[in-house]
Amino acid sequence: MTILLKNGNVIDYASRLNEKMDVLLEDNHIKAVAKQINQSADQIIDCTELMIMPGMIDMHCHLREPGFEYKETIQTGSQSAVKGGFTTICPMPNTKPTPDSTIVLSKIIEEAKRVNLCNIFPYASVSKGEKGEELVDFDELKKAGAIAFSDDGMPVVNARMMREAIIKADKLGTFVASHCEEKSVAAGAIQAGKVAEELGVAGVLPEAEEIMAAREIVISETNNVRAHICHISTKTSVGMIRDAKKRGVKITCETCPHYYSFTVEEVKTSGANAKMNPPLREKKDQEAIIRGLQDGTIDAIITDHAPHSEEEKQKGLASAPNGIIGFETALAATITNLVDKKHISYLDMVRLMSYNPANLLGLKNKGQIKEGYDADITIFDPTIEYTYEKESIVSKSKNTPFIGKKLKGQVAYTIVGGRIVYER
Numbered sequence: 001m002t003i004l005l006k007n008g009n010v011i012d013y014a015s016r017l018n019e020k021m022d023v024l025l026e027d028n029h030i031k032a033v034a035k036q037i038n039q040s041a042d043q044i045i046d047c048t049e050l051m052i053m054p055g056m057i058d059m060h061c062h063l064r065e066p067g068f069e070y071k072e073t074i075q076t077g078s079q080s081a082v083k084g085g086f087t088t089i090c091p092m093p094n095t096k097p098t099p100d101s102t103i104v105l106s107k108i109i110e111e112a113k114r115v116n117l118c119n120i121f122p123y124a125s126v127s128k129g130e131k132g133e134e135l136v137d138f139d140e141l142k143k144a145g146a147i148a149f150s151d152d153g154m155p156v157v158n159a160r161m162m163r164e165a166i167i168k169a170d171k172l173g174t175f176v177a178s179h180c181e182e183k184s185v186a187a188g189a190i191q192a193g194k195v196a197e198e199l200g201v202a203g204v205l206p207e208a209e210e211i212m213a214a215r216e217i218v219i220s221e222t223n224n225v226r227a228h229i230c231h232i233s234t235k236t237s238v239g240m241i242r243d244a245k246k247r248g249v250k251i252t253c254e255t256c257p258h259y260y261s262f263t264v265e266e267v268k269t270s271g272a273n274a275k276m277n278p279p280l281r282e283k284k285d286q287e288a289i290i291r292g293l294q295d296g297t298i299d300a301i302i303t304d305h306a307p308h309s310e311e312e313k314q315k316g317l318a319s320a321p322n323g324i325i326g327f328e329t330a331l332a333a334t335i336t337n338l339v340d341k342k343h344i345s346y347l348d349m350v351r352l353m354s355y356n357p358a359n360l361l362g363l364k365n366k367g368q369i370k371e372g373y374d375a376d377i378t379i380f381d382p383t384i385e386y387t388y389e390k391e392s393i394v395s396k397s398k399n400t401p402f403i404g405k406k407l408k409g410q411v412a413y414t415i416v417g418g419r420i421v422y423e424r
Contacts, residue, residue: 002026008047011346012369013355025375028417053350054367055087055376057357060302067096072307072396078117080395082422084327085411087376088119094153100125100136102144109145117421121147126165130154138168150177163219170225177228180212189318191264191279201318206234209278213237217244226250231304233259233278235288242297254300257333259289270401272313272320290343301352303330307397325395329402335409375418384410
């Protein structure tokens with residue numbers, strides 16, 4: 001099967017390419033990239049006025065299967081992901097049962113292969129049952145297909161255990177993704193401050209994230225090993241990571257579109273659909289996140305796609321679960337709130353959503369539009385403007401503050417392994 005992409009604007013961070021090019025896909029690889037390709041193909045797609053980028057990679061999401069299929073399944077989550085332009089996604093292990101054994105992990109991998117829409121590389125948990133009491137068999141789970149390790153949703157409280165986990169993962173050539181939350185100061189529904197007081201709910205102190213982030217930096221620096229910090233959201237976290245990187249510490253991190261798109265003020269209008277962990281922060285934090293994306297402090301943009309049923313989200317701000325969906329808005333939110341506002345360029349966007357995630361995950365043939373690389377491609381219209389409507393959501397859950405918001409940019413085609421898996 002050959003697909004010829006004609007007249008599109010190719011954006012590739014590795015080669016700093018940002019110009020009109022043709023791209024030829026043959027079977028599951030990129031065959032050629034050139035100013036003009038006149039070769040015949042099984043399918044020709046006219047990409048005039050469209051942009052072509054390496055397939056987007058989400059290195060942190062939640063698919064809820066097994067155990068919480070009423071929120072999302074591997075099938076519905078994959079459909080949502082490819083509509084959003086993601087060709088590779090990495091689900092976190094807070095399922096029931098937890099992928100803390102090869103049996104559970106293998107079942108997730110088998111179902112992902114059956115669905116066969118996008119590449120799915122699951123995390124295994126750090127501790128058995130995500131209870132923080134006993135480490136999993138890192139070597140066995142890595143061999144079984146775990147992309148990395150995390151107890152996301154639950155912090156590993158025991159510092160000795162986390163140190164051992166980070167060192168073990170590093171020796172295997174992978175990493176631990178740390179959910180940074182110091183529980184003793186984390187109790188609350190939203191960011192502590194005026195909005196929480198106004199709404200009459202307990203506030204989460206920013207130190208909940210920052211204390212644990214500092215711990216992971218110390219472990220990384222002292223032992224000269226790599227650690228990865230999940231979904232950073234505060235000015236202090238950004239500053240600590242920036243300083244650590246200047247010292248050569250092997251620390252990496254990620255953030256989400258909601259942290260540069262909204263502040264805690266959004267909770268006043270979106271209620272529990274703007275409740276997540278870590279919570280939306282203040283303006284100063286939002287500005288720091290943007291600076292961190294600009295200067296390379298923050299390595300990747302991830303969705304933290306976290307589906308919940310409407311019944312759960314209607315329990316009220318104090319009782320509703322944390323998390324919002326994000327596959328279908330990540331690209332548009334980034335174009336609308338970063339690229340269009342001149343905070344970053346399209347090349348930067350590709351660096352943060354394709355190139356860096358591929359490198360962080362060790363995916364050697366992804367994240368670039370280059371001859372011989374995997375034919376994972378995201379094609380989007382950067383000009384189309386629309387209001388994001390609940391009725392358009394493919395995900396099984398609809399919990400997002402982006403509903404009713406004006407967005408710019410929309411996926412036209414998602415190609416995975418040389419197959420068109422989504423077409424607008």
